[in-house]
Amino acid sequence: MLKVKDLHAFYGKSHILQGVSFEVGKGEIVSLLGRNGVGRSTTVNAIMGDVDRTGSIVFNGEEIAGLDAYQISRKGLAIVLENRSVFPALSVRENLILGVKDMRKVGRWKIEDMFEMFPSLARRADVPAGALSGGEQQMLVMCRALMGDPDLIMVDEPTEGLAPKVVEQVADLLTEIAKRGISILLIEQKLTIALKISARIYVMGHGRIVYQGTSSDFENNKQVRKDWLEV
Amino acid sequence: MFETIIFSLLNGLVYGLLLFLLSSGLTLIFSMMGVLNLAHAGFYMLSAYFAYSISIHLGFWYGLLFAPLIVGFIGAMVERYGLRKVHKFGHVPELIFTFGVAFLLEELVQFVWGRNQLAYNKPEILEGSLFTLFGADFPIYKMFMLIVSVVIFIILLSVLKYTRTGLIIRAAVGHPNVVGMLGHNVPLIFMVTFGVGTALAGIAGAIAGPVLGTYPGMASGLGGIMFVVVIFGGLGSLGGAFIASLMIGLIQTFAIAIDASLSDVFLLMDIVITEQTFMYDIWVTSLSQVAPLIPYLMMVVMLIFRPAGLMGARES
Numbered sequence: 001m002l003k004v005k006d007l008h009a010f011y012g013k014s015h016i017l018q019g020v021s022f023e024v025g026k027g028e029i030v031s032l033l034g035r036n037g038v039g040r041s042t043t044v045n046a047i048m049g050d051v052d053r054t055g056s057i058v059f060n061g062e063e064i065a066g067l068d069a070y071q072i073s074r075k076g077l078a079i080v081l082e083n084r085s086v087f088p089a090l091s092v093r094e095n096l097i098l099g100v101k102d103m104r105k106v107g108r109w110k111i112e113d114m115f116e117m118f119p120s121l122a123r124r125a126d127v128p129a130g131a132l133s134g135g136e137q138q139m140l141v142m143c144r145a146l147m148g149d150p151d152l153i154m155v156d157e158p159t160e161g162l163a164p165k166v167v168e169q170v171a172d173l174l175t176e177i178a179k180r181g182i183s184i185l186l187i188e189q190k191l192t193i194a195l196k197i198s199a200r201i202y203v204m205g206h207g208r209i210v211y212q213g214t215s216s217d218f219e220n221n222k223q224v225r226k227d228w229l230e231v
Numbered sequence: 232m233f234e235t236i237i238f239s240l241l242n243g244l245v246y247g248l249l250l251f252l253l254s255s256g257l258t259l260i261f262s263m264m265g266v267l268n269l270a271h272a273g274f275y276m277l278s279a280y281f282a283y284s285i286s287i288h289l290g291f292w293y294g295l296l297f298a299p300l301i302v303g304f305i306g307a308m309v310e311r312y313g314l315r316k317v318h319k320f321g322h323v324p325e326l327i328f329t330f331g332v333a334f335l336l337e338e339l340v341q342f343v344w345g346r347n348q349l350a351y352n353k354p355e356i357l358e359g360s361l362f363t364l365f366g367a368d369f370p371i372y373k374m375f376m377l378i379v380s381v382v383i384f385i386i387l388l389s390v391l392k393y394t395r396t397g398l399i400i401r402a403a404v405g406h407p408n409v410v411g412m413l414g415h416n417v418p419l420i421f422m423v424t425f426g427v428g429t430a431l432a433g434i435a436g437a438i439a440g441p442v443l444g445t446y447p448g449m450a451s452g453l454g455g456i457m458f459v460v461v462i463f464g465g466l467g468s469l470g471g472a473f474i475a476s477l478m479i480g481l482i483q484t485f486a487i488a489i490d491a492s493l494s495d496v497f498l499l500m501d502i503v504i505t506e507q508t509f510m511y512d513i514w515v516t517s518l519s520q521v522a523p524l525i526p527y528l529m530m531v532v533m534l535i536f537r538p539a540g541l542m543g544a545r546e547s
Contacts, residue, residue, distance in 0.1 A: 048412055073414035085409045087402045098402050101414035103395065148414055 001026045001183050002047075002077070002152055007055035009039070009046040016042045017053070018207040024152060029174065029184045031194035033229060034204035040187045041082055043204070044154040048072055048079050060151065074101055078150035082157045082187075084137040086144075088130025092121055095129045095140055099147030107149030108180065114143040117173070135166035142173060152183040159190055171197055191229070195219060203228050234365035239488045240481070245373045247480020248380035252435035253453065254460040254472045255387065256428025262404045262467025264421055265322060266314065269329040271432055272454030273336030278302040278433030279440030279449060280344055283351035291354035299433030306429025310422045333450070341447045348446040376438050383434060384473075391469075400424060404467065459526045463533050465543025474541060479526045486522035 002024040009017035017039050024030045032040050046053040049069045057065045064072050073079075087095055096111050115122035118139050124132065129140060138158055145153055155174065159167040171193050178184055178197075188194040194201065194215075201218040203211035205228045211218070218224065257271045281301055282294035309332060317328045353372045360368035391397035403410045403420055411417040436449075443449060460479055464471030494504040494514045504514045533540060 050408060050412075068418070069408065069411040070414055070416050070418075073412055079412050081409065081412075085406065087406060087409070090398070090402060094398055094402075097395075098398060098410070098415075099413055144413070 001028075001060065002185070003056075003058040004043075004047065005056040005058075007043065007046060007053060007057065009042050009051045009053040011042075011051065016051075016207055017046060019055075020204070020207070020209055022202050022209055022212070024183050024185050026151075026183055027178055027181045028200070029178045029186060029198040030200050030202065031186045031188055031198040032202050032204060033188065033191070033194060035229065035231065038204045039207045040204055041156055044079055044156055044185065044187065047077070047154065073148065073150075076149070076151035078145040078148055078153045080141050080145050080153060080155045080158065082160070084134065084141055086129035086132070086137050086140055089128055091126050092129055092132070092140060093125045095144055096147050099144035101148050105149070107147065109143075109146045109149065111147070114146070117176075118143065135162050135169070138162065138166070138170060139173070142170075146177065150182065152185065153177065154185040154187075156187045157189065158186075159188065159193060167193060191225075234367055235488050237364060238367060238369065239484045241369060241373065241377075243481035243484035244477070245376050245380075245480070246484060247477035248377060248384070249435055249439055250453075250456060250460050250480055251473055251476035252380055252383060253432050253457045254464070254476055255384075255469060256431040257457060258461045258464070258467055258469060258472045259400075259404075260425055260428045261461070263400070263407060263424055264314075264318075266325050266329065268425075268428075269326065270309075270332035270336060271329075271429070272450040272457055273333045274302050274306055274429040275432040275436040275439075275453065276340060276445075276447075276450040277305070277336050278436030279351065279445045280340055280349070281433075282437035282440055283344075283349050283445050286351065291352075295434075295437045298437045299430045302433035302436070303426045303430025307422050307426030309429075310425035314425070315418065315421070333454075337447060337450060346447055348444050349440075351440045351445040353441040372442060376442070379434070379438055383431065387431070456526055459530045463526075463530050463540055465540030468540065468542040471540055471542030479529070482525055482529070483522055486525055487519045489518045492517040 004023070005021045007017050007020040008015065020039070020043055022030070022032070032043065034040050042051055045051045047057055049067060049072060053065070055065060056063065059072075059075055059077055062075065064075060064077070067075075087098065090098070093111070096114060100107070115125070118136075120136055121140060121143065124136070129137065132140060142153075142155070142158065158170050158174075162170065167190065174184055174186065175197050184198075186194060186198060195218070198215055200214055201212065202209050203218075203224055210228055211221070211224045213221070253271070253275055257268060260266060260268050260271075278298045278301075282291075282298035284294075285297055286294035313332070314325060314328060317324050357372045357375050359371055361371045361374050362369055391401060399410060399415050399420060403415075403417065403424075407417050407421075410420070439453075440449075443452070456479065460472055460475045463479070464473070464475030492515050497504055497514065504511065508514060
């Protein structure tokens with residue numbers, strides 16, 4: 001589904017990603033772990049073309065490394081950014097409508113589905129998105145990404161700063177999305193969530209992938225956790 | 232007194248709405264692309280010249296229709312083949328680029344049409360006065376300008392509020408990269424916005440040419456005020472630009488109409504100003520004499536007390 005090979009990324013002169021390679025299969029949840037500042041967010045932003053990059057990114061058998069963000073998005077690759085990028089002045093409904101790329105096409109997800117899954121969004125459909133709580137905003141941006149009918153979603157730190165109960169909700173939604181055949185690349189700090197829902201784990205350090213394995217392998221590998229994750 | 236108020240009100244509205252036609256495009260472009268388009272007033276002037284040339288051959292109405300369209304198209308091309316290429320080098324090169332375009336437009340206009348004011352006239356049907364009040368006439372043409380501005384304003388607002396394109400544009404204001412990641416063609420949106428913005432300036436130029444004069448200085452004449460409107464209203468805020476346009480339009484016309492000076496105020500307090508009084512010149516300068524300065528003064532005061540402007544949201 002998504003094959004990233006030897007990805008390098010740069011912020012000006014800083015060489016942030018130094019040859020990142022990984023894969024996400026169809027309907028698979030894969031987690032990308034690592035300490036702050038090792039380049040996890042840069043990785044997904046580089047895939048979307050928001051950061052200068054070199055290397056190969058093959059999505060659905062097609063090379064997308066030279067494309068603009070909107071072209072990549074139209075190929076079926078969605079991103080949910082770290083900072084809960086709702087359009088604060090627009091209503092919840094308008095935010096969701098903006099997720100639709102082509103009004104003529106009927107996707108897997110409709111606005112009604114979203115409102116059914118998250119009644120709190122339905123109740124506040126005409127409220128400016130900026131007035132929602134952090135958890136609701138997180139749900140909104142994930143729903144907005146689904147409205148575009150993607151084949152793969154990259155989710156950057158969805159549970160950051162959320163209450164435990166809301167974290168649970170996010171995890172449930174991600175599992176539900178994967179069940180419908182959509183792949184997920186999850187960037188997460190909370191190991192428990194990542195281990196609970198994902199099949200495979202990649203760990204990043206210093207702009208490279210330093211470990212890859214299944215969730216159960218990773219759980220037993222204390223050394224990796226000590227070297228690359230624990231502070 | 233009553234007639235002065237009525238006429239100043241109407242003139243202020245006409246002038247204010249004209250300012251809004253100009254500043255709405257400027258502020259829209261800025262809030263979306265982060266580019267302060269220094270060539271904006273140049274497009275306003277270019278449109279007046281185009282409208283003049285078309286009006287000679289086909290009549291005023293064709294000029295009013297086609298000049299803004301041509302200028303809008305040129306604006307879109309400037310974005311597509313100029314600004315977009317400069318964009319990746321950052322904001323300062325962009326600013327310098329638009330500065331260059333402004334110069335180019337001014338030179339081009341003088342090269343083609345010469346340095347003198349052109350006889351760009353209003354059509355016969357809009358000559359004459361609409362009504363006479365206390366012996367003073369209100370010209371039909373000013374009412375026409377008022378109506379055109381209001382109609383354009385309503386269209387602009389409806390498109391932004393009720394169409395899908397408008398929704399995408401409102402979202403792209405401040406968050407263009409997120410809109411791009413949702414699969415909307417942001418470069419195209421930029422180009423269209425730039426084109427529409429310059430076309431709005433074009434409409435202003437085509438209707439203002441006959442009354443404010445079509446000459447090479449018309450861009451710099453209104454360019455300064457236009458930036459005052461955008462900064463006063465808050466960079467990037469269409470609502471702020473609307474309020475600021477009307478305020479500046481009204482304040483300036485009222486100031487021109489009032490022939491009072493500080494010495495008159497002192498007179499009320501029984502202080503008589505004579506030529507021997509300290510700083511005599513300042514006390515007898517009338518409000519109408521300083522009218523052109525007032526908008527700039529307003530801008531300075533706004534920048535001191537509320538740097539984001541009336542309704543500005545964008546921090547940078």
